[in-house]
Amino acid sequence: MTTTSSAPASAASQTTGDGPVLSARNLVKHFPVRSKGLIKRRIGDVHAVCDVSLDLYPGETLGLVGESGCGKSTTARLLLNLIPVTSGSVFYQQRDLTTMTRSQLRPIRRDLQIVFQDPFASLDPRMTVSEIIAEPLRIHGLYANGGRQMVRDLLRTVGLNPEHANRYPHEFSGGQRQRIGVARALALRPKVMILDEPVSALDVSIQAGVLNLLEDLQRELNLAYLFVSHDLSVVRHIAGRVAVMYLGRIVEVAPTEQLFTQAAHPYTQALISAIPLPDPRKERSRQRILLTGDVPSPVNPPSGCRFRTRCPKFANQLSETERQRCVEEVPALVDRGEGHPTACHYAEARRLL
């Protein structure tokens, strides 16, 4: 990931050789913290997203992982301009979405869709399922021509019974509601789907069904997915490439297999070692990397490398001068000989699984 702010040139895709379908460059988002009282003054900023750049290629799934507060959901929303950026650009078909007006954006919204995390809150409780799925078609003037049939087809596509189209969301289970959300996102035949923790709120046995559905849809319709999640097991299963975020920055990007077998950033290593495996023997014999301390406040992130306050490498292995570097210099996201970009001055691949 380079740090130029012009449209990405010809970064080749792994699969088809085309350029990326969606690109973000140097995204920054600060939320102002206002003082209380009659005149609300800005007393600080929540640094939610700081200089994030990524590329999404057609037909691939890019996983965006991190824990709460790392900025992954905010990044997803910045890509669709659901929240305005503080600075940075998002390129789709060579055009910068951040500079477009609302009416210019509207036709593009057909190609970029999103599925939300909460199956209970993401559907209007006062609309029937068929109205919910028909809404995107109505907004873009596509309903008149066979819209009803499209809605029925979409319901069938996501594995639901079209006979239930006149029911209300509260009559469906969580997994079914999530499928309705997917159907709604598919209605406009997008090219890119942003999936913000789409299965996190679902039971495990239901998750699998929805994940299989998403995989099949991707294959049939050649969709590109940005899969945001905190669950590394799910991400390993579904993503081709993974980007790990911490406190507003991307700390490591790699093809999935490489990330899980040769993680180089200490945070990624800690994350992988913390996730429990459903395998008693492996669990008992596992090597754990424990982090100390709490996640720093995003209002006042640490200087230099943001992870240094919890980094086991910083605490146990580095010399004084090496530590200075971590404090003063922000590590750039570049390949340091491990085969993929890592934002750590002293990156070292480790096999943890």
Added chain:
Amino acid sequence: MTSHTSDPTAPTMVPEQVRPDDPEVLLEVEDLTVGFPTEDGLVQAVRGVSYQLRRGEALGIVGESGSGKSVSTLAVMGLLPKSARISGSAKVAGVEVLGLNDARMSQIRGNKIAMIFQDPLTSLNPVFTVGFQIAEAVQAHNDVSDEEAHKRAVELLDLVGIPFPEQRVHSYPHELSGGMRQRVVIAIAMANNPDVIIADEPTTALDVTVQAQVLEGLELARKETGAAMVLITHDLGVIAGHVDRVVVMYAGKLVESGTVDEIFYTPRMPYTIGLLGSLPRMDAAREARLSPILGTPPSLVNLPPGCPFAPRCPMAEQICREEEPALLPVDGGPHTAACHFTERLRGAKPGDLFRASYLDTQAVEAVAELEDQS
């Protein structure tokens, strides 16, 4: 972390050392049944659950939403609404607790049996410091002075692994992170050296790196008090690493019970097999396709006769729809499973039973066709 040394001048709140091979049964639940009357009928949340817990043991209760896992332990704690219809028996250290009045129950709660809930934010009172809340728990069951209770609070915070406990004891809950709050809740649960600690989804609301810290705090609590633990969760990874025995619940009943190795490596009930097969594995390569269990858990109102898993079971036969299988021993051992056909499941893997992908390919082609036309 300072080590905990016993002070001979301290008041007798420190437990006597328990012999590790004492097989005392601390929690005995027998044929517990819980029903909730609702506008659609009686919801049978728990339908005859029985299990035992011995000192020092950790029992994991696994199930998805609607399985009744939380409700069964809330019944034991006496925390269900008055409209709930409870029958059966639950004994804590030999004392029957179902049907006790609130006064008597309050003596037992926090003292002999303690509970840790899922959401650390709402478990703690926001207007009191954490030290005050721990001391309050201590003083509820022990006649000690404020200073002694305060000392014990600092000790407990140290025990669960909170750094700088002497300062943290004066913090308010909102000043602590989620993981620390949950550890405070564990400290409160430990405060009176209960015989049984029940943890209901203690780490579900927490980040993964914090989860590890909290689970370690829970282990420390167990070691220190010698308490038996019931760990309720839907996360099979957490179960795999922190319990000795597992019971699997589905639609209000136990469907399988055994040691953790038996459940994970030799499951003998289709639901358990399906559950294990639907997990995406962080340690498995990408190509492995998930085998989901199709359908949804049954409504607990007006359950049809027969095995509740039959509508979703690929092995279901006529008898499964007529007769609900009892929880019977498998291979003669303590491992039990509730399935008419456990014999056939010897050595079964999820991929053998659950196959289909959940997609109507014809409809997808229709959508793709429309796309080509436009």
Added chain:
Amino acid sequence: MSDLARTATPPPGTGAAAAYDAEAITTKERTQLQLVLIRFLRHRVAVISLIGFLLIVAFAFLGPELWKYDHLIHREIPADQPPSWGHPFGTTRAGHDYMGQIMRGTQQTLKVGFVVAIMSTVIGAVWGAIAGFYRGWLDSVMMRFVDVLFVIPQLVLVLVLAGMTRGTTWLHVALILGAFGWLQPARLVRSVVLSLREQEFIEAAKALGASDARIIGRHLIPNTVGIIIVNFTLVIAVAVLVEAALSFLGFGIQLPDTSLGLLIQSAQDAVFTRPWLFYFPGVFIILICLTINFIGDGLGDALDPKRATVRR
């Protein structure tokens, strides 16, 4: 393993029809309206109050068509009679049949109540929805305007306005009361909209490209309908009371027309001597307000979407 493959029946997902069985919904299909009705009918007190209120409305609007006397003075009516078979509510000193007067009074009072409620609710809902949706400076301006109007002692202002337009009919009274009645609903709707707009389904609508008008009209307002309807009923009750106070002070509905407040005012000296003149209108005002409040309670519980029977 082949053993298993032979005995296992095809998973219930490969056949198209079977796939739908696995997703069967067991509760009956009901429209939102039916659900609301069922829940409302479960509130005994609310249902009784609804019946009572409808009886009062029938009394006020159909009564004058059916009863032989109207609300005006007639020479043939004996004056100062206590309730009797001929005059169930008695007569006044001037020669009115009191039941005719009560009917008319209730009618005028209710008309004021309904008009005020409609005005307040419509203006307040739109105002509050726009302020809550847009936030920022528009919200500040709109709500400061509301705050300023709130601070003005409403009754005094209404009295002044009413005094300026002597010869007020019920419509004048209703319009004046409605001019202030929308402030409270505006605040209420705004706070509901503020929390609604954070919900993901609003974000989803934006992501689909919906315009602001569509989001407000199609998503926000339908989800506030519950609150609005409950508020509507309560505004009726308040308006009835305020109108009674106005008329009592002489600034409301004028003679020869009548309202419940005016009737009480005329009878205030007669509390002990001719009690029927005083208690009948008072009881009617109380009944109207009580029944409306209970109906509002019942509606509130019935309309709250969170109480819907969730399957899982």
